[in-house]
Amino acid sequence: MFYLLELFLLPLFVAAASTPKGWHFVQNGTTGIVALEVVVVSPTLAVMFDRAQNDPLQINGHGAWGALWNFETNTATPLDIMSDSFCASGGILSNGTMVGVGGQFPENPTTEPDTDGRMMIRLFNPCTDPSGASCKVIEDPRTLNLAEPRWYPSSLRIFDGSLMVVGGTHNTTPFYNTDPENSFEFVPKKDGGVPRPSPFLERSLPTNLFPRVFALPDGKIFMIANNQSIIYDVEQGTETRLPDLPNGVRITNPMDGAATLLPLSPPFYTPEVVVCGGSNSSDAIPSLQLSSQDPASDQCSRITLTPEGIKKGWVVERMLEDRMLSEMILLPDGTVMIINGASTGYAASHSVGDPIGRSNADHPVTRPVLYLPNAPIGHRFTNEGLPSSDIPRMYHSSVTLTPSGNIFVAGSNPNSNVSTTTTYVSEFRAEYLNPPYMSVARPALRNVPTTIPFNHPFTVPVDIPANLKATKVQVALMDLGFSSHAFHSSSRLVFMNAVLTPDRKSITIVSPPNNRVFPPGPAFVFLTVDGVTSTGAHVMVGDGTSPPVKDQGIRLPL
Numbered sequence: 392m393f394y395l396l397e398l399f400l401l402p403l404f405v406a407a408a409s410t411p412k413g414w415h416f417v418q419n420g421t422t423g424i425v426a427l428e429v430v431v432v433s434p435t436l437a438v439m440f441d442r443a444q445n446d447p448l449q450i451n452g453h454g455a456w457g458a459l460w461n462f463e464t465n466t467a468t469p470l471d472i473m474s475d476s477f478c479a480s481g482g483i484l485s486n487g488t489m490v491g492v493g494g495q496f497p498e499n500p501t502t503e504p505d506t507d508g509r510m511m512i513r514l515f516n517p518c519t520d521p522s523g524a525s526c527k528v529i530e531d532p533r534t535l536n537l538a539e540p541r542w543y544p545s546s547l548r549i550f551d552g553s554l555m556v557v558g559g560t561h562n563t564t565p566f567y568n569t570d571p572e573n574s575f576e577f578v579p580k581k582d583g584g585v586p587r588p589s590p591f592l593e594r595s596l597p598t599n600l601f602p603r604v605f606a607l608p609d610g611k612i613f614m615i616a617n618n619q620s621i622i623y624d625v626e627q628g629t630e631t632r633l634p635d636l637p638n639g640v641r642i643t644n645p646m647d648g649a650a651t652l653l654p655l656s657p658p659f660y661t662p663e664v665v666v667c668g669g670s671n672s673s674d675a676i677p678s679l680q681l682s683s684q685d686p687a688s689d690q691c692s693r694i695t696l697t698p699e700g701i702k703k704g705w706v707v708e709r710m711l712e713d714r715m716l717s718e719m720i721l722l723p724d725g726t727v728m729i730i731n732g733a734s735t736g737y738a739a740s741h742s743v744g745d746p747i748g749r750s751n752a753d754h755p756v757t758r759p760v761l762y763l764p765n766a767p768i769g770h771r772f773t774n775e776g777l778p779s780s781d782i783p784r785m786y787h788s789s790v791t792l793t794p795s796g797n798i799f800v801a802g803s804n805p806n807s808n809v810s811t812t813t814t815y816v817s818e819f820r821a822e823y824l825n826p827p828y829m830s831v832a833r834p835a836l837r838n839v840p841t842t843i844p845f846n847h848p849f850t851v852p853v854d855i856p857a858n859l860k861a862t863k864v865q866v867a868l869m870d871l872g873f874s875s876h877a878f879h880s881s882s883r884l885v886f887m888n889a890v891l892t893p894d895r896k897s898i899t900i901v902s903p904p905n906n907r908v909f910p911p912g913p914a915f916v917f918l919t920v921d922g923v924t925s926t927g928a929h930v931m932v933g934d935g936t937s938p939p940v941k942d943q944g945i946r947l948p949l
C-alpha cells in the first residue's frame with residue numbers, strides 16, 4: 392500500500408517542484424567521485440575526473456577517479472582509467488576528441504592502482520551512445536605522452552584545432568610553484584614535440600599555476616599568470632608584454648581569481664577579458680604566514696584587446712563581495728555568472744598557518760552573482776533573485792553550462808582523501824542551478840545541421856512560444872569549456888547574425904567568419920528570445936577533421 396502511494400505521489404511532487412519561476416538550486420544525484428574536472432562531451436554526458444583515492448564509486452574493485460555524468464538520469468558511471476588525472480586540464484580537439492593532459496604521481500599506492508599521470512594524454516573519442524556505455528578513455532604510455540611532466544597546467548583549443556598546453560609544475564607542491572615547467576607544448580605535437588620556453592611564465596613565478604589563457608579572434612593567445620599578462624603569437628613564437636593587473640591583485644593558483652573572454656559579436660568580434668577576485672597578498676610571503684582568514688579581492692579588471700584598449704589598460708570595477716576559487720560561466724544571453732568559491736583564504740590544502748581542517752579557504756560564497764558586460768560600469772553586478780546553495784563549493788569544485796541550458800555544479804574537497812568528518816567535507820552531491828527559463832515555455836531550434844562550415848548562412852525551423860514578442864533574438868555559438876581549478880578553459884561564446892522570418896517559423900543564421908573567431912570543433916547553438924533560452928543543439932564547427940586544420944572562412948574586416 393505504502394509503495395503504491397509513493398509511486399503515485401512521486402511524479403506529482405516532481406512536477407510541482409519543477410514549476411516555480413525564477414532561479415533555483417536543485418540537488419539531484421551523487422557524482423561518486425569528487426568532480427574536480429568536468430567537461431561536457433555530448434548532449435547527454437560529461438566526463439569528470441578526480442584523483443585516485445577512496446572514492447565511493449567503484450571500478451575493478453577499487454575507487455574510480457574518472458566517471459561519466461549522465462544529464463538525463465543524473466547518475467555517474469565509472470570510467471576505467473590507468474593514470475592519475477588529479478589536477479589535470481584538457482579540452483576538445485577539432486575532430487571532437489576530448490583530451491585530458493597531465494596529472495599527478497601516485498599518492499595512495501597501497502589502495503589504488505594508478506600510474507604516473509604527469510605526462511599522460513587521455514583521449515575520449517566522440518561518443519554517440521546517449522548512455523556512454525560503449526565509450527572509454529584511451530591511454531597508451533608508449534605513444535600518448537606530453538614532452539614534460541605537468542601538474543596544474545592549463546589547456547586551450549587554438550585556431551588550428553589543436554590543444555595548447557601551458558605551464559604547470561613537475562611535481563605536487565604544497566602551495567607555490569617551486570618546480571616549474573615554464574613552457575608551452577601542443578597536442579598533437581608541434582616543433583617535433585620540443586616545448587617552447589616562456590619568459591612570461593618564468594617572470595610570473597611563484598604564483599603561475601593554471602594560467603588563464605584565451606584564444607583571441609585573430610588567432611593569438613592572451614594569457615594572465617600571477618598579476619602579469621601577455622599576448623602570445625603561436626605562429627611567430629613571440630610574447631608581447633601587456634599591463635599588469637592593477638593594485639597587486641594576483642589571479643592564478645594558489646590565489647585563484649575567475650577570468651573569461653567576454654562574448655564576441657559581429658561584425659568586429661572585439662575581444663575583451665574580465666578577471667575578478669583572487670588575492671592582493673604578496674607572493675613573497677611563505678604560505679605558513681598566510682591565513683585562511685585573509686580577505687580575497689573584490690576587484691574586477693577588464694581590458695579591451697585592441698591597440699587602443701591596451702593603451703587604455705585595465706579598467707577596475709568592484710564585485711558585490713570578496714571572492715576567490717570562483718569560476719565564470721558564460722550564459723547564452725551574453726551575461727556572465729560568477730559562482731562557487733570563498734571570500735577568505737587561498738587555494739591548495741593544508742599550507743596556510745591556520746587551515747580549517749585542511750582547507751586554506753574559509754567563508755564559502757554560496758550565492759552566485761551575474762555580471763552584465765554591456766551595462767554601464769557601476770551597474771554590472773546583480774544577485775537579485777539568485778538563490779544561495781546549501782553546499783560550500785571551494786577547492787576542487789567544478790561547474791559547467793549543460794546542453795539543456797542549466798548550470799551543473801559538483802565537487803569540492805580540500806582533504807587529502809575522502810573525508811566526511813571535516814568542516815569542509817569531500818562533496819559528492821550533484822546540483823543544478825536552473826535559470827528562470829527552465830520553468831517556462833521555451834523557444835526551440837529544429838533540424839540544426841550537425842556540421843557547420845565557417846562563414847556559412849543556414850536556415851532552420853524554430854518554435855517560438857506565442858507569449859514572446861521576439862523583440863530581442865540572440866543566437867549563441869558556445870564552447871562549453873573544460874572546468875578545472877576555478878578556470879573554465881576554452882569556454883567561448885560567439886554571437887551569430889540571425890534573422891527571424893516575419894511568420895516566426897524559421898531563422899537564418901550566419902556562422903562565424905573563420906576558425907580564429909571560433910576555433911574549429913564541437914559546440915552548442917542556443918537561441919534566446921526575449922531572455923528565454925532554448926536547449927542547445929550540438930554541432931561540429933568546421934569540417935571535423937583532425938588537427939592541425941588549415942585556415943577556413945574569410946578574414947575579418949579591419
Ligand SMILES: *[C@@H]1O[C@H](CO)[C@@H](O)[C@H](O)[C@H]1NC(C)=O
Nearest residue numbers: 405408417419462463464465
Ligand atoms: C532528478 O533526476 C531524475 C532523472 O532525470 C528525474 O526523474 C527527477 O525528476 C529529478 N528530481 C528532481 C527533484 O529534480
Ligand SMILES: *[C@@H]1O[C@H](CO)[C@@H](O)[C@H](O)[C@H]1NC(C)=O
Nearest residue numbers: 618635636637638639640674
Ligand atoms: C605585480 O607583482 C610584482 C611582484 O609581486 C610587483 O613587483 C608588481 O609591482 C606588481 N604589479 C602591480 C601593477 O601591482
Ligand SMILES: *[C@@H]1O[C@H](CO)[C@@H](O)[C@H](O)[C@H]1NC(C)=O
Nearest residue numbers: 638671686687688689690713
Ligand atoms: C587588498 O584587498 C583587500 C580585500 O579586498 C582590501 O581590503 C585592501 O584594501 C586591498 N589592498 C590594496 C592595497 O589594494
Ligand SMILES: *[C@@H]1O[C@H](CO)[C@@H](O)[C@H](O)[C@H]1NC(C)=O
Nearest residue numbers: 444445498499502807808809
Ligand atoms: C585514504 O583512505 C583509505 C581508506 O579510508 C585509506 O586506506 C588510505 O590509507 C587513505 N590514504 C591517505 C593518503 O590518507
Ligand SMILES: *[C@@H]1O[C@H](CO)[C@@H](O)[C@H](O)[C@H]1NC(C)=O
Nearest residue numbers: 484486488516517579937938
Ligand atoms: C583526433 O585527433 C587526435 C590528434 O591527432 C587523434 O589522436 C585522435 O585519434 C583523433 N580522433 C578521431 C576521432 O579521429
